[in-house]
Amino acid sequence: MAEIIIRPLTSTDRAGWVEMRHTLWPHASRDELGAELDDIVASGTAGFGAFDGDRMIGFAEVSQRQYGDGCDTAPVGWLEGILVLHGYRRGNIARRLVAAVEEWTRARGLTELGSDAELDNLISRLAHARWGFAETGRSVLFRKVLA
Secondary structure: OOOOOEEEOOOHHHHHHHHHHHHHOOOOOOOHHHHHHHHHHOOOOOOEEEEEEOOOEEEEEEEEEOOOOOOOOOOOEEEEEEOOHHHHHOOOOHHHHHHHHHHHHHOOOOOOOOEEOOOOOHHHHHHHHHHHOOOOOOOOOOOOOOO
16 A cells, blocks of 8 residues: 545546545435536535545545534534545544545634534444544434425
């Protein structure tokens, strides 16, 4: 394994970025995730990649939101998604990706970074705690379709 490099993602990383997004969000098609990626990049969302040589082995996405549930300030940076491939976990790569996200957030003059995880995703919740996030609340969402 070469030295792992963390750097901003660019248009030349698009194919790998879409693959990473599909690994994280497999319920969506690659075409949907690619189209969404084009839209979110145009709106200011940033991506950071972790690379082992030329291979992308992790990524994180960050956006600026007008508000963040559980945050005290507005606007806030928001960690939209983060993933490190299984064979590379436990090597502080995710922590380094979060540090890049934090710097992106600070560079915009923002003082809080928010994130979320599914209630049943214990691994993500524990990882967020290790990265210095504090849990601010829990919710279950409901919907009723009215005909």
